[in-house]
Amino acid sequence: MTETVGILGLGAYAPERVMTNADWAELVDTSDEWITTRTGIKERRFAAADETSADMAVSAAHRVLDDAGLDATDIDEIILATDTPEMYAPDTAAFVQYQLGAREIPAFDLAGSGCAGFLMALDVARTRAQLGRKRVLVLAVELISRLMNWNDRDTCVLFGDAAGGAVVGPGEDVIGMLGAAAGTDGSKAGILCLEAGGTRVPFSAEVAAAGLHQKVVMHGREVFREAVRRMSQVTHELLEQAGKSLSDIALVVPHQANMRILEAVGKRLGLAPERVFSNIREYGNTGSASVPLALCHARAQGRIAAGDLVLLTSFGAGFHWAGLLLEF
Numbered sequence: 001m002t003e004t005v006g007i008l009g010l011g012a013y014a015p016e017r018v019m020t021n022a023d024w025a026e027l028v029d030t031s032d033e034w035i036t037t038r039t040g041i042k043e044r045r046f047a048a049a050d051e052t053s054a055d056m057a058v059s060a061a062h063r064v065l066d067d068a069g070l071d072a073t074d075i076d077e078i079i080l081a082t083d084t085p086e087m088y089a090p091d092t093a094a095f096v097q098y099q100l101g102a103r104e105i106p107a108f109d110l111a112g113s114g115c116a117g118f119l120m121a122l123d124v125a126r127t128r129a130q131l132g133r134k135r136v137l138v139l140a141v142e143l144i145s146r147l148m149n150w151n152d153r154d155t156c157v158l159f160g161d162a163a164g165g166a167v168v169g170p171g172e173d174v175i176g177m178l179g180a181a182a183g184t185d186g187s188k189a190g191i192l193c194l195e196a197g198g199t200r201v202p203f204s205a206e207v208a209a210a211g212l213h214q215k216v217v218m219h220g221r222e223v224f225r226e227a228v229r230r231m232s233q234v235t236h237e238l239l240e241q242a243g244k245s246l247s248d249i250a251l252v253v254p255h256q257a258n259m260r261i262l263e264a265v266g267k268r269l270g271l272a273p274e275r276v277f278s279n280i281r282e283y284g285n286t287g288s289a290s291v292p293l294a295l296c297h298a299r300a301q302g303r304i305a306a307g308d309l310v311l312l313t314s315f316g317a318g319f320h321w322a323g324l325l326l327e328f
């Protein structure tokens with residue numbers, strides 16, 4: 001059997017603390033009914049007070065390595081996607097390299113690419129592995145509960161904390177990566193962003209007093225429309241690229257942004273609801289971590305069989321969107 005580059009292992013981590021809709025209704029002017037009908041979310045997980053982004057990423061990394069049957073010292077490179085880093089600088093990947101006990105390998109973040117970050121990083125890892133970088137650990141982590149505005153009902157009820165990942169490299173019995181596609185429309189950068197803290201709106205006492213450092217700017221309806229359009233578009237691009245049709249796909253695992261977005265994507269693609277995986281009810285929107293978390297849950301629930309084609313799609317701030325076609 002010859003070796004090909006593919007996914008050698010998968011893993012995900014969600015913190016223990018559960019935050020329900022009823023918990024939110026005690027803090028802001030919202031209700032279980034509103035959150036459930038508008039988003040499909042019932043609960044989400046929040047990190048413990050002493051837990052950081054790097055800690056969560058390392059917890060996920062241990063599961064990825066266990067699944068792959070590898071040690072941290074077997075990893076040749078780390079790429080980490082996040083919008084909620086350990087620090088402004090250095091990047092979260094540096095902390096993870098040390099905490100995980102990896103060798104002195106290249107480790108870097110793919111930062112600010114929103115919910116599409118994991119799939120974009122996975123494709124970078126695929127090409128790096130093919131070029132001889134061997135085993136690349138790809139991680140996605142979001143600890144948004146610590147950085148968001150807990151008084152902003154428009155956004156706070158949507159998000160949850162989680163981490164997930166995959167190791168990409170050569171092997172005989174890999175999850176095949178049949179194709180990848182992605183795109184960016186930077187003209188929409190202001191529709192979904194956290195604008196303070198960079199060079200455009202530097203952090204200052206005034207910024208802090210106005211709470212801008214925690215203000216997720218989000219035009220919900222436009223994000224909704226574009227998410228449906230782009231995740232459907234990238235699905236068609238991937239299928240065309242791979243010479244496959246939708247009937248060949250056993251399961252679509254999309255970014256978990258809103259249950260209504262997932263239903264609309266399924267409808268637009270003409271897929272029965274059971275062919276679009278969702279765990280948003282229990283975890284909310286976990287940003288870049290949502291696709292690896294959902295993929296791990298789909299596999300653990302027996303929704304993926306050997307030989308299945310599984311299509312991953314994602315959409316987020318940027319706007320960025322990405323897709324990946326896997327063969328289990």
Ligand code: UT7
Pocket residue numbers: 029030031034035038039115153154155157192218219220221223224227257258285287315316317
């Ligand atoms: O990963 C990418 C990140 N973001 C997304 O994917 C978000 C995409 N967009 C969405 O999921 C939806 O647009 C939302 C869930 C954010 C909002 O749902 P919607 O059906 O588009 O509602 P809306 O923005 O049109 O707001 C309807 C009403 C507003 O009140 P008025 O103006 O009609 O009186 C909001 O103030 O709902 C109000 N509202 C809430 N009410 C209770 C907004 N948030 C809440 C809340 N509880 N938490």
